[in-house]
Amino acid sequence: MRFSRNATGTLFVGGALSLTLAALAYPAMLGVNTVSSDGSRVIAQTQWGPLTEADRDFVVKVRAAGLWEYPVGQMGLKKGQSKAVITASKHLIDGHAALDASCRKISTMLNITIPNVASPQQVGFVNTLAADQGKQFDTDFANILRVTHGSIFNTIAKIRSTTKNTVVRALADQANATVLDHITVMEQTGLVNFDQVLFQETTPPKLPATDLTPPPPVAGQPEVVLTPPVDSTTQPPVLPGESSTGQNAAPSPTVR
DSSP: OOOSSSOOOOOOOSOEEEOOOOOOOOOSOOOOOOOOTTOOOOOEEEEEEEEEEHHHHHHHHHHHHHHHHHHHHHHHHHHOSSHHHHHHHHHHHEEEHHHHHHHHHHHHHOOOOOSSSSSSOOOOHHHHHOOOOOOHHHHHHHHHHHHHHHHHHHHHHHHHOOOOOOOHHHHHHHHHHHHHHHHHHHHTOOOOOOOOOOOOHHHHOOOOHHOOOOOOTTTTEEOOOOOOOTOOOOOOOOOOTTTTTSSSSSOHHHHE
């Protein structure tokens, strides 16, 4: 399994565009490593409960994951050599389009700044897979995505069990189901090297924060939207404070 580090490149994602909103201070660090020295610190009081640093960073993590896994899913539909990899690619696109819809709603409700581009480490994964050909693509696809989904699975569980914010809790529920589904379809390819994957999960590389952090959006830059496939089988849940028509009242939180 080959991993690319410090890779740069532009990530193009299909979909409609809408304007970004300025929001809470952008998190200092993302990725597998701890994102804050005190994730329990409350940074805002909202009508859906207190918002902590860990809550905010989780919303950003979920958004950033979609910004690279969605286009990798599109890539897999074109380059996948096996039916199982093509099936897994469809699951990536479907699941992350639904998660992205929730992230964009929640970022407005909670006034959180979300990225438009994945982190350099994540773009490196995309570049590795873009350079792969034939069966090597299938092998790297299954193993890279099994590592990344396995790594965030524990983070989701921690957020779900500790957050006091009802909309963050709803996102954790959705992310838990989606990530478990993606772990399962990667394993069903029959290509996962479990010894190597588990080593990567438990011994992540010590990368600088700049490699793990997606850049904040440029002021006034349109917000990237991950468009659901026409045959989507996954719908984002109705969030607390949101009507079934998708409208919600979202007064700005009190920032501390």
